[in-house]
Amino acid sequence: MTEVADTLARQVWDLVFAYDAAYDRAAQVAGLSAAQACLLEHLSGGSRSMGELAVELLCDASNVTQLVTRLEARGLVARVPDPDDRRIKRVSVTPAGHDVQRAVRRAFEFPSERIGLLTDQEQRQLSGLLGKVLGRAS
Amino acid sequence: MTEVADTLARQVWDLVFAYDAAYDRAAQVAGLSAAQACLLEHLSGGSRSMGELAVELLCDASNVTQLVTRLEARGLVARVPDPDDRRIKRVSVTPAGHDVQRAVRRAFEFPSERIGLLTDQEQRQLSGLLGKVLGRAS
């Protein structure tokens, strides 16, 4: 790797480290673990089956069972058997869950704080570069 | 937030998610958990006291004790009492630890892979922007 690439690798490491720490804190403010907050966030776009959650969260299905069980016990998500295939359970966010979701987002100031340090033009530039890094047209 | 800022927030989320997953896998290839690999990485610059590690890793001292105990049991780090203040234990990486450290870095292809998608000029551009985002001159 070139010198620039080394610097960049270190900067990304620092960014991720700070981001993770900030997300942990935001989740905690809302009374959740980071894993629970992350699962809740993945339900934003609508309900998911247990298996879909395992795929999206890159973890084992048995882990999803436990996370959902804890969130359900607190009334933040609901688990409903699919009428067409009763093996499948669809998980969705309850109104109380939406409140907590909003609390996490409100407490998670990292993105707006850090992104706000850039001008509009810089933001567009960064977005273009990240699009490349993430391997899609952006 | 503007539309660009929203896109950017999502891109950073995606980047961090992918980065964390890749780091987990790299650590696992080397037979470590992500937390253990991270601690080992923080010892790259030289030895640290238990307390310094707790500060740098943003976690409780009792947690460091356990992580170091497991790494020490596998011969990857050594815990040596400071001669000047025998309350302090200095932790350093053993030769075997350095081997494992290298194994983690080798398996962690994310940075070189992704950064390699950018031209040299784009890399310099990104580095400058990240410097701003991280809140220092870079």
Added chain:
DNA sequence: TATTGTTATACTCTATAACTATA
């Protein structure tokens, strides 16, 4: 028989509180 999800279990991560050794 194959698939979805759960249960049982074990290990790691993490924090809090109480403790030991040293200063």
Added chain:
DNA sequence: TATAGTTATAGAGTATAACAATA
């Protein structure tokens, strides 16, 4: 008395293997 680190303990995250229900 204050500080560095450890121990005891408990809850959460995670995976593997065995299992139940449904298809």
